[in-house]
Amino acid sequence: MELRHLEYFVAVAEELSxxxxxxxxxxxxxxxxxxxxxxxxxxxxxxxxxxxxRVALTDAGNALLPEARATLAAAQAARDAVxxxxxxxxxxVTVGTMQSTGALDLPALLGRFHATHPEVQVRLRxxxxxxxxxxxxxxxxxxxxAVLSLPGPPPAGLTTWPVTEEPLLxxxxxxxxxxxRQPVTLERLAEEPFIDFxxxxxxxxxxxxxxxAAGLDRLVLFEVAGFGAAADLVRNGLGIAFLPAPEPARMxxxxxxxxxxxxxxxxxxxxxxxxxxxxxxxxxFLDELLRDAPQR
Numbered sequence: 001m002e003l004r005h006l007e008y009f010v011a012v013a014e015e016l017s018x019x020x021x022x023x024x025x026x027x028x029x030x031x032x033x034x035x036x037x038x039x040x041x042x043x044x045x046x047x048x049x050x051x052x053x054r055v056a057l058t059d060a061g062n063a064l065l066p067e068a069r070a071t072l073a074a075a076q077a078a079r080d081a082v083x084x085x086x087x088x089x090x091x092x093v094t095v096g097t098m099q100s101t102g103a104l105d106l107p108a109l110l111g112r113f114h115a116t117h118p119e120v121q122v123r124l125r126x127x128x129x130x131x132x133x134x135x136x137x138x139x140x141x142x143x144x145x146a147v148l149s150l151p152g153p154p155p156a157g158l159t160t161w162p163v164t165e166e167p168l169l170x171x172x173x174x175x176x177x178x179x180x181r182q183p184v185t186l187e188r189l190a191e192e193p194f195i196d197f198x199x200x201x202x203x204x205x206x207x208x209x210x211x212x213a214a215g216l217d218r219l220v221l222f223e224v225a226g227f228g229a230a231a232d233l234v235r236n237g238l239g240i241a242f243l244p245a246p247e248p249a250r251m252x253x254x255x256x257x258x259x260x261x262x263x264x265x266x267x268x269x270x271x272x273x274x275x276x277x278x279x280x281x282x283x284x285f286l287d288e289l290l291r292d293a294p295q296r
Contacts, residue, residue, distance in 0.1 A: 001039065001042050001043075003071070003072065003075055004035070005035045006039075006068040006072055007025070007072060008027075008032045008036060008039075009036060009039055009047060009061075009065075009068055010065065010068050010069060011032075012048065012055065013047075013048075013065050013068075014142060016056065018032055018033055018036075018055065036048065043060070045058070045060035046060065047061035065140075066141060070141065073276065076091060076092075076279050077277055079091065080279050080281065081280075089117050089120055090119040090281065091120055091121075091279055091280065091282075092121045092122075092281065093122045093279070093282045094122075094125065094142070094143050094145075095124050095143065095144065095147070095285065096126075096127055096134040096143040096145070096146035096148070097124060097125070097126055097127065097134075097146065097148075098127060098130070098131060098134070098147060098148060098149060098201075098202070098268075099126055099127075099227075100226075102163075102164045102165075102244060102268045102294075103164040103166070103246075104147065104163050104268060104289075104292065104293065105292070106147065109288060109289060110122060112288070113284075113285055113288050116288075117284060120281045120284070125143070127146075127148075129200050130198055130199075130200035130204070131150055131200065131202040131205075132199075132200035132201075132205075135148060135150065135154070135155055138158060138271050138272065138273055139155070139273065141273070141276070144272070144278065144285075145270055145272050145278075145285065145286055145289075146271045147163065147268065147270050147289075148202060148268070148269065148270075148271055149267060149269070151202060151205040151209055151267075154269075154271060156274075158271045158272070158274055159271065159273070159274040160270065160272075161286075161290055162267065162268075162269050162293070163268045163269050163270055163289070163290075163293040164267075164268045164293060165266065165268065166245050166246065167244070167264065167265055168203065168207070168243065168244060168245070168264040169242070169243060169248060169256045169257060169259075170184070170189060170240055170241070170243075170256070170257040170258075170259060171230075171234050171240065171241050171242075171243045171248045171254045172192075172234060172240045172254070172255050172257060173235060173237055173254070173255065174253070174254070176237075176255065178192070178240065178255075178257050179255040179257060181257075182257055183258040183259045183260050184257055184259045184260070185259060185260050186211060186214050186216055186260075187214075187216065189218070189259065190211065190216045192218075192239065193219050193221045193238070193239040194218055194220045194222075194239050194241065195220075195221065195222040195234060195238065195240070195241040196220045196223055196230075196242070197224065197225065197230070198223050198225065202266065202267075202268075203242065203244070203266045206264050206265070207242050210264055213262075221238065221239055222238060222239060227244075227247050228251075230243065231243070231247070231248075234254060235253040235254065242264065243256075244266050270286065270289055270290070272286060
């Protein structure tokens with residue numbers, strides 16, 4: 001068993017496609033397929049179910065994936081130790097992020113980090129499954145770090161550091177009856193149809209918890225993956241939405257409405273594995289991010 005074979009296996013497992021894995025690794029697909037077959041012979045078990053339309057992990061593949069990631073991480077840690085001893089920082093950092101990171105200017109941070117550490121490759125992944133999905137990927141080893149929003153304590157196995165926080169306000173059209181009633185109560189807001197974000201997103205969880213704690217139901221008619229999309233629907237009179245405080249002011253055609261207690265806050269943090277050594281390149285990126293954190 002060779003490290004490169006484990007790297008190929010992890011790439012196929014994460015992409016669930018030999019074609020996408022070959023593009024990611026910049027290798028021909030036949031070479032990856034041959035290496036996977038050799039790995040399966042060494043282990044005496046099929047790692048993938050394959051047909052013309054899909055690739056899926058078998059039970060053996062699912063069992064191997066976290067161990068393969070841990071082995072590759074240990075090998076990278078060994079390379080990092082030697083690299084640091086020689087005075088250079090190299091490696092790859094895989095960072096997950098929400099679509100919006102509030103006051104944290106992530107593109108600027110990435111640019112500065114690249115200028116300071118040109119030999120480090122940063123891979124950025126936006127989360128389709130929101131902060132809950134990002135947390136799972138950090139725990140599984142698919143991500144080194146993640147910028148996310150968790151409404152409560154982090155799950156076991158994660159360490160988080162605060163980055164920034166912003167109050168949530170209600171956005172509605174300027175002519176909406178709520179626009180002239182400030183502040184409003186959750187009870188009054190529960191009478192309106194809502195535009196919100198998918199379950200698993202941190203800001204959605206904050207709002208859901210507030211209504212549940214108040215014993216209130218609300219009607220979410222539209223679920224969208226972005227503040228801009230939510231604002232477009234609000235402008236067209238299709239509902240109201242909770243947005244971080246700066247967003248309504250940046251967008252035309254919206255009124256921002258404050259509401260009575262409880263105050264709702266969208267908290268952004270960065271997460272890393274609690275029980276796994278953070279590679280040197282990821283640690284350097286984390287240190288740079290925390291130096292830039294608006295809240296710190």
